[in-house]
Amino acid sequence: MIRFITAVGHSTLQLLTSLGRASLLLLAMLRGLPSVLKRPRLLIDQMHSVGVLTISIVSISGLFVGMVLALQSHHILSRFGADSALGLMVAAALIRELGPVLSALLFTGRAGSALTAEIGLMKATEQLSSLEMMAVNPKYHILAPRFLASFLSVPLLAALFSSLGVLGGWLVGGVILGVDEAAFWGGMQGGIDLRNDLINGVIKSITFGFVCAWIAIYQGYDCVPTSEGVSRATTRTVVQTSMAVLGLDFILTALMFNH
Amino acid sequence: MVKNRLIETGVGLFVLIGFGALLFLAIQVSGLGEFYQDESFKVTARFDNIGGLKTNAPVTIAGVEVGRVQDIHYDPEEFRAVATLNIQNRYHGHIPDDTFAKILTAGLLGEKYIGLQPGGSEDPLTQGGEITITQSSLVLEEIIGQFLFSKSQEPLP
């Protein structure tokens, strides 16, 4: 029993210290943002490797998720003669939930894990140390541009995901299943509200972008600098980001859509 | 240098596509584009109960969409709800001023919308006009309540 309590205390302390280290790292990166803006080249390169290279997986997933949503919803809605709500149903699910959440999860799998591995390897091969020796702060030069690029990419990717999802839904619902197109788009436009749905969805994906970037970079920077340490850190990034995104999604949904 | 150019182009495209997608969501999905002021005119309609009608809901005549609900608010002097309807300009002058506005439901559980039924007047509705004959939304609870009440009034068989 005593041992159990000790174990709980030990892991609580560990959690708190790593939260503290992560917060300090975040502050350092935020302080580094002005220097990133002074050198847009660093940001552009990172936007390419975290954003551009994630476009294809996000687009394809968005399209298919929208198509499946339309198939499933049509199946149920047509039983109540509520076909005309198909567009609204697909769009609401995508814009409020699936777009922000799934694109954040895909981003972590594709780019977040790669970021952790890259930074961890730079630490293991003493590249970060060598930057410090050359009087260049790696938090400003390496971490801050990656943070900003991830933070900016996730909302754009989420918008892309939702848009292609809506198009996929229209492809299946409107073109293949023959739902009336005017009803499809009209119902969508009538039911989706710019502020309550779209802007709230964007706020969600901005929050997720922040979390994805922070966890991936912290895990890379804090990892044990060996090949085993890097691979563990990569796994931790995916697990922790997924948990954080899903948990935050619940909280944000409760705050936003409870009227 | 060629590689740099490629990367820059890729990032530029990414940002454009991302913002394009946002714009698409705002205009085509949430129906922002329907609000262009110069392409529509406004009329108001007062209802005892709007029962779940939302802004941006369609306004139809004979089942064809002619406009959208732009705004709904409560008038504390009359104790009624006031809906502002945005009607497309091409119908300006073609809707009689004794038109009848009903709040309807698409399907059994679907979205609420406003159906207009033109009357026989010679004078048309114009910008800022008001629809005076309205029928409120059917509120399911009230109908069931009335039904139960009338049942309980009936003498037992």
Place this chain on the structure above:
Amino acid sequence: MDQLRQNSLVRIRNLHFSHGDRVIFDGIDMDIPHGQITAIMGPSGTGKTTLLKLIAGQLVPDIGTIEVDGHDIQRLPTSQLYKLRMRMGMLFQSGALLTDLDVFDNVAFPLREHTRLNNAMIRKLVLLKLEAVGLRGARHLMPAELSGGMARRVALARAIALDPMMMMYDEPFSGQDPISMGVLVQLIRQLNRAAHISSILVSHDIHETLQIADYIYMIDGGKIISQGAPQSLQTQQDAWTDQFIQGRPDGPVAFHYAAPPLADDLLESAP
């Protein structure tokens, strides 16, 4: 000797340092004079790399002071520390080249970060530094395409790009074939004699170190075991130094990690 101490570029006094519970340094005094090659030798894992990181201010001592060029490293505000580091070069054990930049850009990196030279000037300087390490022709290669010895020479060119007053070499010879080893020995000597760069050389390659060092510190178990000029160390009667220099498996430095007697272990059934 006092004269020398007055003159030292790096002055370490009563240095104590631990990684967690593991004590790495347990009271060390050291002086690195201007313009010479000072070698630090000792078995792997004694903390030689750690010592270089302490001198560079990347790690902070638990007790004791480290002064570089008259500045107390711990007291220096970050911006000043960074200014001082621009005058120190470090050659990492692994080379530590930036893997996403090619050879040219790696060497140009410190120049682009810290000077306002135009591209033409930077190109000239980089080519000169690469010429000095014999790799001007390899400027378009990526770090992954270089052999270990070439990577270390590129890293050396990068470390001297800003013409530092002092260089720290972390095991520059380990894992090198005899030819690249000879090339590196040559380069380190040249940089010291011709460019007057004070050097700290961490190594456990006896032969090469004795060849180029002006003064040698031997550390083990967190303490300085012996020190002196190469000739005096070679004739030293101290058993530890003798074992290390001759490379004998038996002596004060145990070949075996601390363990119970073998017979006990073999008879025991528990792990």
